[in-house]
Amino acid sequence: MSLNIIDLIKGQLGPALVSQAATQFGESESGISKAISALLPAIVGGMANNAEKPGVLDAITGAASSGMLGNLLGGSSNNSMITTILSSVFGDKIGGLMNAVSSFSGVSNSTSNSLLNMVTGATLGSVGKYAADNNLGASGVSSLLKDQKGIVSTLLPAGLSLGSLGLGDVFGSANESITSATNTISSAAGSVSSAASSVTSSASSKVSNVRENIPTVENNNDNNGGGSIWKWLLPLLLLIAVSIFLWKKCEGKKDVVTPANTEDSTMMNNSTPADTLNAANSTSTTMTKEDADIDLNGVMLKGYKGGMEEQMITFLKYGNYKNAADDEALKNVWYSFDHVNFKIGSSTVFEAGSEGQMDNLLAILKAFPESKIKVAGYTDKSGNEASNKTLSKARAEYIKKWLSDKGVAAQVIAADGYGSDFATLPATASVEDRAVDRKMAVRFAK
DSSP states (O other), X not given: OOOOHHHHHHTTSOHHHHHHHHHHHTOOHHHHHHHHHHHHHHHHHHHHHTTTOHHHHHHHHHHTTTTGGGGTTTSSTTOHHHHHHHHHHHGGGHHHXXXXXXXXXXXXXXXXXXXXXXXXXXXXXXXXXXXXXXXXXXXXXXXXXXXXXXXXXXXXXXXXXXXXXXXXXXXXXXXXXXXXXXXXXXXXXXXXXXXXXXXXXXXXXXXXXXXXXXXXXXXXXXXXXXXXXXXXXXXXXXXXXXXXXXXXXXXXXXXXXOOOOGGGGOSSSOOOSTTXXXXXXXXXXXXXXXXXXXXXTTEEEEEETTSHHHHHHHHHHTTHHHHOOSGGGTTTXXXXXXXXXXXXXXXXXXXXXXXXXXXXXXXXXXXXXXXEEEEEEOOOSSSOHHHHHHHHHHHHHHHXXXXXXXXXXXXXXXXXXXXXXXXXXXXXXXXXXXXXXXXXXXXXXX
């Protein structure tokens, strides 16, 4: 089976980045996630259909050493490689694409444009890094892209098509394949309809047979007001006959395979991996957290699929930290803990279960000793803001000390508390709802 490069790209578009993008652009995380879920297959499909264009191939090979993945939010808008790709793939269709994505996701056109650059940067950087790591030349990259054509249609969210994105005439043969698949589905639907008509016809025939075999009985008791027994028995017999017939039909069709629900294959929803892109993972796209074993250089950590650990490891493995020029390139991407929480009002006592994820973070830092992090604490909007900032900073300092005491002091370079500065819900919201704002997070630093 050929590599699905979408899996490489999703690692760069996790819950932390969605949350940062929502804050930066003034949009909801749900809207950001929906927009990304529409843009990602469109970009991958467009690149796949233009896999032999020198401009596309040059941009991919050049992206490997550009450090693009280290600053997706801040460094994508004026990047010449991204501009080249978008021009080569979409031409004058970009405006229509932005309108369609905005209508689908509810974000503004300017946000759609910024996200287009961001997702294109993530695609270029991910594919370029993979090509460099596996010594793929231009022909190898071209083949890798062409292999993606078959998955484009399955990744589009429910309710979207290349046509609705204004890209029906941009994707060429890829679009023809999708049209062919659509025709096949329509044909199958016709067959199902015919079968249903056959069942209805046969059922009617069975009912007629039942009716014909029921003896006619004169009602001699009308004057007594009792009516005939057949007034209620006949409908009952008819109902039983139809039920038995349909049940037998269904039994005989048990081996029919129904199509999979492709709606489950859409992205951002995904994601959410995690807080769940959650991200973050949301439409509202709240994504279910799925337990998973996360591979840390051969050691398996217990975590969530697409969660904090997996995102951080992917970022480090693909050289994004190493390629980041400075701290400025890293400051916008935070990774929120899934499990690390403090007792209410405390800055030194973890909630039960928190140390498991702390151990995971410690293992990641030890596996990548060149990496450095900053810790941050956040509160909801209830209570006194000065006290909230003091508490959130004390909690961040405690995590810094906990890690430092375990042998990675040089890698934890700062701890800050932001109180409710970034809280999204009012103080009047329920305690349970406001839990999303009471969190701890880390980011990579230089």
